[in-house]
Amino acid sequence: MNQPTTLPACCPVLNAHWLLPRAVPGVVMVSGGFDPQRLLEGDFQRCTIDSPASIQRSVAKRQAEFLAGRLCAREALRRLDGRYYVPSIGEDRAPVWPVDICGSITHSHGWAAAIVGQRAQWRGLGMDMENLLDRERAQRLAGEILTAEELQRMAAGPAEQIALLVTLTFSVKESLFKALYPLVQKRFYFEDAQLLEWSTDGSARLRLLVDLSSQWRSGCELDAQFSLQDGQLLSLVSIAAS
Numbered sequence: 001m002n003q004p005t006t007l008p009a010c011c012p013v014l015n016a017h018w019l020l021p022r023a024v025p026g027v028v029m030v031s032g033g034f035d036p037q038r039l040l041e042g043d044f045q046r047c048t049i050d051s052p053a054s055i056q057r058s059v060a061k062r063q064a065e066f067l068a069g070r071l072c073a074r075e076a077l078r079r080l081d082g083r084y085y086v087p088s089i090g091e092d093r094a095p096v097w098p099v100d101i102c103g104s105i106t107h108s109h110g111w112a113a114a115i116v117g118q119r120a121q122w123r124g125l126g127m128d129m130e131n132l133l134d135r136e137r138a139q140r141l142a143g144e145i146l147t148a149e150e151l152q153r154m155a156a157g158p159a160e161q162i163a164l165l166v167t168l169t170f171s172v173k174e175s176l177f178k179a180l181y182p183l184v185q186k187r188f189y190f191e192d193a194q195l196l197e198w199s200t201d202g203s204a205r206l207r208l209l210v211d212l213s214s215q216w217r218s219g220c221e222l223d224a225q226f227s228l229q230d231g232q233l234l235s236l237v238s239i240a241a242s
Helices: 060-081 135-145 148-156 159-184
Strands: 028-033 101-107 111-118 122-131 193-198 203-208 221-229 232-240
Touching (some): 028 060, 060 101, 060 111, 101 159, 111 232, 122 159, 135 148, 135 159, 148 159, 148 193, 159 203, 159 221, 159 232
Antiparallel strands (some): 028 111, 101 111, 122 232, 193 203, 203 221
16 A cells, blocks of 8 residues: 655654654654644645544544654655554553554644664663743642652752753653563653763663563662753653663
8 A cells, every 4th residue: 555645734754854853763754844724625635644433532632642643653654664554542541553663652732753673682662752831830740750769859850951951850760661561562661761961962761660560660660861952851761672
């Protein structure tokens, strides 16, 4: 089956630019902006992308972000190995990838992206995009996102970094969940992981605070990376197969 040659007005351009500080070998990222106000009836059919019942019942914003995310995922897979595939939604609401592929989809306020890699090379890929919180909202949400130790470090750190720190902590924990959930098939939450350290060069390190499986136990540490562009923070956790 051939890929449609045109994209919908609500998501007119897809880019295969790498948006993070460090490249991940063998992994493809595709992103694109979307505008819910330009979503037209029939866009899903013209793009040959199935619209689940839950999406059909949703508002234009949710429909447009879903369509844009799936367009990114399909193009990422095409660039990875030439296949034509659109991930459906599983019962757990996560994207359903081919058995030999791991990937992640994210969207935030007019922007969507997908990342894919071969499972033989990457066991887990988790990506998340968040709008940078303002300081007042970050302080309100900190208690829901940060552990007690993270809150202590935030209080002891520079006040001007609070918004970035809370947004970053939220995003990397979301990316961690997306990377690990397909491997452990067990839900975990903000209090079950801790941001140990981060640097302005876009590197970060996380530690699990809960046992998720015989391999992924409390104390396991994982690296992450992130970038901040135009008020949006993008983060990625990648878990190598070896």
